[in-house]
Amino acid sequence: MVTPAxxxxxxxxxxxxxxxxxxxxxxxxxxxxxxxxxxSGSGKSSLVRLVLGLVAPARGAVRLQGEAVSRExxxxxxxxxxxxxxxxxDLALWPHLTVRGNLEFGLKAQGLPAxxxxxxxxxxxGRLGLQGKERRFPGELSGGERQRVAIARAMVLEPRAVLLxxxxxxxxxxxxxxxxxxxxELLKERRLAALYVTHDLREAASLGDRIAVLExxxxxxxxxxxxxxxxxxxxxxKALAGDLFWMGGSRA
Amino acid sequence: MSFWRRxxxxxxxxxxxxxxxxAAFLPLAWTFIEAAAADPPALRRGLAxxxxxxPWILLGRSLTLAAAATxxxxxxxxxxxxxxxxxEVWGRRLALALQALPMSLxxxxxxxxxxxxxxxxxxxxxxASRRILFSELGAVLVLGLAFAPVASSLTALGLWGxxxxxxxxxxxxxxxxxVAVRILLPxxxxxxxxxxxxxxxxxxxxxxxxxxxxxxxxPAAVFARLGGxxxxxxxxGFLTIPLWLVAIVLLGxxxxxxxxxxxxxxxxxxxxxxPLPLGRLRFPAAACCWLATLLLLAPILSLxxxxxxxxxxxxxxxxxxxxxxxxxxxxxxxxxxxxxVGAVLGHAAARRRPGEKILDGLAALAFxxxxxxxxxxxxxxxxxxxxxxxxxxxxxxxxxxxxxYSIVAIRSFAAVLAQFSRDLEDTAAAFGAGxxxxxxxxxxxxxxxxxxxxxxxxxxxxxxDLETAVLFYPAGWEPLTVKIFTLxxxxxxxxxxxxxxAQAAATxxVLALGFLVWRRKAPW
Numbered sequence: 001m002v003t004p005a006x007x008x009x010x011x012x013x014x015x016x017x018x019x020x021x022x023x024x025x026x027x028x029x030x031x032x033x034x035x036x037x038x039x040s041g042s043g044k045s046s047l048v049r050l051v052l053g054l055v056a057p058a059r060g061a062v063r064l065q066g067e068a069v070s071r072e073x074x075x076x077x078x079x080x081x082x083x084x085x086x087x088x089x090d091l092a093l094w095p096h097l098t099v100r101g102n103l104e105f106g107l108k109a110q111g112l113p114a115x116x117x118x119x120x121x122x123x124x125x126g127r128l129g130l131q132g133k134e135r136r137f138p139g140e141l142s143g144g145e146r147q148r149v150a151i152a153r154a155m156v157l158e159p160r161a162v163l164l165x166x167x168x169x170x171x172x173x174x175x176x177x178x179x180x181x182x183x184x185e186l187l188k189e190r191r192l193a194a195l196y197v198t199h200d201l202r203e204a205a206s207l208g209d210r211i212a213v214l215e216x217x218x219x220x221x222x223x224x225x226x227x228x229x230x231x232x233x234x235x236x237x238k239a240l241a242g243d244l245f246w247m248g249g250s251r252a
Numbered sequence: 253m254s255f256w257r258r259x260x261x262x263x264x265x266x267x268x269x270x271x272x273x274x275a276a277f278l279p280l281a282w283t284f285i286e287a288a289a290a291d292p293p294a295l296r297r298g299l300a301x302x303x304x305x306x307p308w309i310l311l312g313r314s315l316t317l318a319a320a321a322t323x324x325x326x327x328x329x330x331x332x333x334x335x336x337x338x339x340e341v342w343g344r345r346l347a348l349a350l351q352a353l354p355m356s357l358x359x360x361x362x363x364x365x366x367x368x369x370x371x372x373x374x375x376x377x378x379x380a381s382r383r384i385l386f387s388e389l390g391a392v393l394v395l396g397l398a399f400a401p402v403a404s405s406l407t408a409l410g411l412w413g414x415x416x417x418x419x420x421x422x423x424x425x426x427x428x429x430x431v432a433v434r435i436l437l438p439x440x441x442x443x444x445x446x447x448x449x450x451x452x453x454x455x456x457x458x459x460x461x462x463x464x465x466x467x468x469x470x471p472a473a474v475f476a477r478l479g480g481x482x483x484x485x486x487x488x489g490f491l492t493i494p495l496w497l498v499a500i501v502l503l504g505x506x507x508x509x510x511x512x513x514x515x516x517x518x519x520x521x522x523x524x525x526x527p528l529p530l531g532r533l534r535f536p537a538a539a540c541c542w543l544a545t546l547l548l549l550a551p552i553l554s555l556x557x558x559x560x561x562x563x564x565x566x567x568x569x570x571x572x573x574x575x576x577x578x579x580x581x582x583x584x585x586x587x588x589x590x591x592x593v594g595a596v597l598g599h600a601a602a603r604r605r606p607g608e609k610i611l612d613g614l615a616a617l618a619f620x621x622x623x624x625x626x627x628x629x630x631x632x633x634x635x636x637x638x639x640x641x642x643x644x645x646x647x648x649x650x651x652x653x654x655x656x657y658s659i660v661a662i663r664s665f666a667a668v669l670a671q672f673s674r675d676l677e678d679t680a681a682a683f684g685a686g687x688x689x690x691x692x693x694x695x696x697x698x699x700x701x702x703x704x705x706x707x708x709x710x711x712x713x714x715x716x717d718l719e720t721a722v723l724f725y726p727a728g729w730e731p732l733t734v735k736i737f738t739l740x741x742x743x744x745x746x747x748x749x750x751x752x753x754a755q756a757a758a759t760x761x762v763l764a765l766g767f768l769v770w771r772r773k774a775p776w
Binding site for chain 2: 049052053054078079080081082083084085086088090092094095096097105106108109110153157163
């Protein structure tokens with residue numbers, strides 16, 4: 001039996017006594033891209049913060065490759081020790097660091113020697129077409145370039161899993177399409193487990209190997225695009241099924 | 253992962269908290285410790301001092317004086333802040349910048365300036381004007397005008413923070429006056445109320461102006477027992493008990509009305525609405541604003557004229573440089589320490605770390621408590637043989653400044669961090685960076701201008717301080733403000749005026765430097 005890369009076991013999370021996640025159980029297998037789909041306020045971003053270790057579950061446990069990292073109100077492993085990478089919606093590129101500085105920051109935190117850092121950064125910049133931009137600050141880049149830097153910064157760490165919290169929400173359709181392709185290619189060639197959070201069905205369908213639907217902090221359905229279309233598990237999924245019909249049930 | 257690395261944040265915040273505890277909590281708590289441990293004769297003397305009618309009369313006078321000065325400062329400052337912050341008055345930014353100068357000077361210096369104008373021998377003075385100046389009314393006028401820029405600046409800052417959409421939605425359906433009175437001012441009320449609290453606190457603590465104008469106030473009665481013939485530290489301790497009540501009430505107001513809001517005072521929006529049109533009122537409004545600004549600057553101009561007329565600048569040299577150097581050294585040392593403590597605790601406050609409310613509350617209490625309360629406690633705690641090396645040197649002043657002004661650094665850095673996306677730190681944490689690496693590698697460099705602003709603000713507070721330093725300055729370490737205060741009765745007027753002008757000029761230089769740092773664009 002394969003140990004899941006990310007596992008949430010009966011997780012409850014409250015924000016000021018309001019439940020954000022209620023008894024959630026979820027697994028992401030190694031090399032799998034799980035698209036987490038849900039409307040605003042469904043608890044998607046709370047789930048990302050929980051897996052990262054920025055908040056502790058009130059009840060339940062979070063495991064990474066079988067190891068319990070948060071359990072019953074306690075963070076057993078702080079975020080910096082979890083070997084995860086994240087891309088937030090606002091990308092969170094450090095404005096005072098150059099492109100190179102942004103990529104190097106996490107590698108230095110890992111204590112990698114300079115030669116190894118340089119090698120990894122060079123390869124990643126080349127892979128994402130960012131050569132020649134190393135000395136630029138994020139404010140000097142275009143929207144697409146910033147997006148690439150955010151991906152490069154996450155991938156260069158060679159993490160054990162990547163969390164993507166609506167990273168494409170602010171992009172136009174053509175750039176979004178291009179970035180979805182880049183994401184999928186990079187994640188698959190590295191066999192990385194990924195949790196891709198979105199409220200956009202098209203993104204979820206394009207990128208996810210499976211889609212998990214979250215509503216009011218509860219997981220209402222998990223399955224492939226086809227399974228969701230054929231047997232919708234809630235009114236929300238049923239409503240989405242209309243869109244699925246127009247999409248013809250295939251990857252956009 | 254090492255044991256220490258996991259506890260980096262607790263250790264660093266704990267160290268900053270310990271510094272604050274030593275500097276502020278111990279002296280503040282001393283009053284109670286001393287009262288509890290007092291021997292029967294000391295207890296009798298202390299209680300007798302409190303039972304007498306005189307202290308309570310003085311307390312009532314101090315409270316009335318502070319309230320009246322606050323009312324005057326708001327009456328002048330709020331409309332001025334509204335006009336300069338939100339309307340099309342010509343030169344409004346310049347006027348606001350100029351008002352920063354009197355705001356950054358000890359009110360005592362401005363009192364001197366008014367004296368050179370309206371004293372019996374003043375430029376436009378007479379016996380009648382002298383009588384008014386040397387009275388409770390004179391003290392209210394001097395303090396109210398000295399603190400009016402606090403009200404105007406905070407009102408303008410609060411108005412700039414109002415969402416432009418709120419204002420524009422109102423502009424569509426109402427005229428500028430209605431928009432200003434019904435929408436803008438109510439939206440900016442936390443800033444106005446904060447100004448009222450700050451002005452009241454500073455006016456209540458004020459020693460220099462009442463002592464100079466021969467108006468007896470409560471803090472002066474405590475001060476009298478800290479030095480000279482009337483030295484009675486235990487009695488001073490008992491006399492600080494009513495000051496505790498004042499401090500607790502002020503802290504209660506601060507906690508219930510502002511705390512988180514005060515973080516957002518500096519939360520200026522990226523987009524601001526166009527200035528409110530004044531139409532036919534444009535010229536009279538501009539004239540009023542500039543007249544008011546001139547009124548606030550008048551005492552500084554008076555000081556310069558007095559110094560120039562009596563050859564004060566050349567005669568002041570022997571006192572100027574040592575005191576100026578003291579002020580500079582003490583200000584830099586205290587501001588640097590305050591910036592470190594403020595950055596650590598401001599970050600903890602902005603990120604709502606455990607214990608931050610207690611530390612923030614302690615820092616607020618040390619600022620809101622009258623300086624005399626803190627001064628008595630610091631003297632009693634540190635003026636002992638084993639700690640004489642601290643009490644007898646500049647360290648005691650740095651400790652005093654740390655206690656009194658840490659809230660300035662904490663709140664200003666927390667306000668900066670409130671605009672700083674938390675995702676930037678969380679991403680760094682996810683990428684393997686521990687607290688120190690995140691703090692030193694991301695938080696501080698990305699907010700360098702905010703940190704510099706906190707340093708300069710802290711420096712200005714230490715630089716202008718008189719009421720804290722005058723209570724326990726060690727020999728040879730008088731800051732310039734204290735030197736002017738002590739020379740006022742004995743040195744020629746022109747010399748005192750020249751020293752005051754030097755203080756004002758150096759302050760202007762610091763403010764200009766701060767302005768340049770703030771204006772300077774980040775390289776990214």
